[in-house]
Amino acid sequence: MFALRKIFLALGFLVLVLLYTIPPRTAVLAFETWRDVNAVQAAFDGDENNVTDAARALLGDARAWHAELAPFIADAARFAWLPHYGGDFAQVEKFAALADELVIAAEPTLKLYDALHENLASQRSFGAALIDFSRANAAQIELAQAALTRVEHARAKIDERELSPQAHALLRTVDRALNEWDAALRLLGDAPQLLGNDAPRHYLILAQNNDELRATGGFISAVGVLRVERGEISVVWFGDSFAVDDLSLVHSPPPAPLQKYMWASQWLLRDSNWYADFPTSARVAQGMYENDRHLKTDGVIAVDMRFLPRLVQAMQVELDGEPLSQNNVLARLKASWQPMPPGDMSAEWFKSDRKNFLSELMNGMLTRFRAGDIKTNALAQALWRGLREKSAQIYLNDADAEQAILDANWGGAVDAGAQDYLFVVDSNVGFNKVNARVTREIFYDVNLGENKATVEIVYKNPSRAAEGECDLLKQHKDTTYASMEQSCYWNYVRVLAPRGSQFVLAKGVSDAGVADDMEAVTAFGGYAIIPRNTTRTVKFDYALPARLIHNNTYSLKLQQQAGAPATPLTVRVKIPDDYSVRGASHPFTWRGQNILEFQEMLWQDTTIHVYLNR
CATH class of the missing domain: 2.60.40.1170 (Mu homology domain, subdomain B)
Structure with missing residues (x-):
């Protein structure tokens, strides 16, 4: 205990010395940066009107830090001899150049955000507003992409082989952010096609239950189809996955393990996600739905139960007069579960009992979406976090849009690499x-x-x-x-x-x-x-x-x-x-x-x- 106390006293002394030696300007800048980081997070969480102001304040902090640290940046290479971190010091100037390009690239994207937020606020239809915005701001989207390309060039100059694991972790964060940033801009440019501006689009929805884990996230317990025409979304059908199949038709035999261990004689849509590569399983599901329901779809969106709390919190849905929240939605979903009835599973049973909760939830969310009664930042954050953790996955027939999804690692693809x-x-x-x-x-x-x-x-x-x-x-x-x-x-x-x-x-x-x-x-x-x-x-x-x-x-x-x-x-x-x-x-x-x-x-x-x- 005495030795531990001596360690804490020594650490406390070092902290006091450090605080004493920090120049006043640096201490003030550190406080301002901390304050502005919190302001950005608060803006994303609630105050949508303040997002770009808070972000620009943080970018100003970045410029101030560059000026403050300029002498150190210029001399950092002198410490390349240090063990473990020498490679980091040798490339400090390259990291600083990367930071500069990031700050520069942020401005055209912030301008896009300002214009998009104003456009969404002026129209009741979210989808139609997104189409109009994309078409009217094609040139600005290209400017933002060009600025991002310069960031990628600066990133490519950093030699990863010389870096410490800590610097590698920073680069992994930057790389993922750049890939997602680029994908978001590309998908924004593709919005008119994806949202059915030229012709209606149909998207297959797969509700996966990860409590019954399958290769792409969980057993497919419910299935739906959304129709999108000129940004307006409607539900073509949504219901139990068992109700999708037309058993009067011939289906192909399932993969061997499903035949042997689950006694499956036909490969049906609820088991279509057998392969871990989501694009592969998505195409299988599309083919099965088209075969049984005679409707060709333009993409697949799969979500599992981890995504529901995020989505409900962002959209603030009520069911039966009671608000749903991230704390109660899964409990209510599980409480609504109904076992298979003995004997024949009638169509009436599917209609009245099976997965009713999910149908009502989807209708409630779409009602708010159509009315524009949503917090766009909260919804965007929910989707972004879901895509990152793979609780939401997307497959699109459109080749360019699908490549953007894959580049951002939002598509659940098997990516074996070269080694x-x-x-x-x-x-x-x-x-x-x-x-x-x-x-x-x-x-x-x-x-x-x-x-x-x-x-x-x-x-x-x-x-x-x-x-x-x-x-x-x-x-x-x-x-x-x-x-x-x-x-x-x-x-x-x-x-x-x-x-x-x-x-x-x-x-x-x-x-x-x-x-x-x-x-x-x-x-x-x-x-x-x-x-x-x-x-x-x-x-x-x-x-x-x-x-x-x-x-x-x-x-x-x-x-x-x-x-x-x-x-x-x-x-x-x-x-x-x-x-x-x-x-x-x-x-x-x-x-x-x-x-x-x-x-x-x-x-x-x-x-x-x-x-x-x-």
Whole structure:
């Protein structure tokens, strides 16, 4: 205790010395920046009229900081000899140039925002206003894109190989923001086509339940179609996913695991999202809807239950005279769940009982949307955060718009990259909602000298223990949503690896081997059962393609499954004896002489780079 007190006293003394030595102007500027950051956040959260003023104040702070730090920026390269952070100091001028271009590029986008906000305020129809704005401001959109291109050129001059993990983290934030910024401008330019200015557009809506996890986010429990014509949105149809199918028609056989473990004889729309690549599954769903409902759609929008609280909070919807909020919407949704009736599932039952809550919710939101009675900033933030966490995913038939979606990583695509790759995909094939409780942790070991890899997934199922073994047939007798959350976990697990990988062995699963999936990857799969109140480990060993090290760099692309919670991940990389480590993009710990260990919380896609010398 005494030693700890001495440490705190020493830290306190250092803080006092630092505060004493900071020039008054710097201290004032730090306070003003803190104040303006809070003002920007407050403007986005509530005061939409003050967004650009608050943003411009923050940009002014950035210019002031550049002036304040100019002497340090000019001399920073002198500290390139420092260990660990030397590469950061060597490129301070490049970072400063990037910051300057960011400040310059922000102004044309802020002008667009001012004009858009004024345009939306003057019209009752949100969609029509967006079309008019896009057409009238095409030149200004191009100016904003040109300014953003200059930012990208400044970013490209920074040599990532020389940076610390902390500087890498900053660059990852910048890179993602630039990709999203660029995509937003491109989609704004495409708004007239996407919103049906020339011809009506139809968009397929998939409501995915991530408590029953599937490859792209969850079991498709409800389906709808929106018609958009000249910005005006209407509901063509919305209802239970079981009610979509025309069972008088012939459907193709489903993927083998659905046939074997869920006894499916036909591939129906509710199971269309079997493949983790959302564009692939979206096209499958479109084809099925067109086959059964005779309507061709122009895109697919999928959302899971994590997105609902964000959306409801942004749109302030009421149902039955009671306000919905981010705190009560999921509880009300689960309370509305109805089990399958015994015997025939009549059309009348679908109409009166099944998924009524979601239909009423969609109608309530559309009513507010059509009336322009929404907070555009709050809605934009909800959508942005949903796309980032993959609780919302978009696929568009329009090639240019779809490319913008993919470039921003909003489209849920499998992106294997050029070197090593890992994507763990779980699919609940147990007719229950146990993913509300099940957790997983991933361990990945790769030997770069021998091109060998091992993936271990540790599943924990905290469901209450019950008598008897896991009985899948008994699962259908659950009568409440809560009872479906307490069960065994029947899981078909896939590991997506670089194309050309070779299966060696698996443990903890049955029917293990190469699994059917898209051509860009090699998939290994198997069937795992995790009983109640149990922890089980699934393991896959496989050989990777040769030449994982390119230009003295090893890169591992990691993708997080939509619908899954943030996943603890440990990556251990064994370096060949004839290489030494120069640096890495993420913090790591040495485990032995030549093993690097990375520990991450995987909530979004990321790429780990290890830079080597030979």
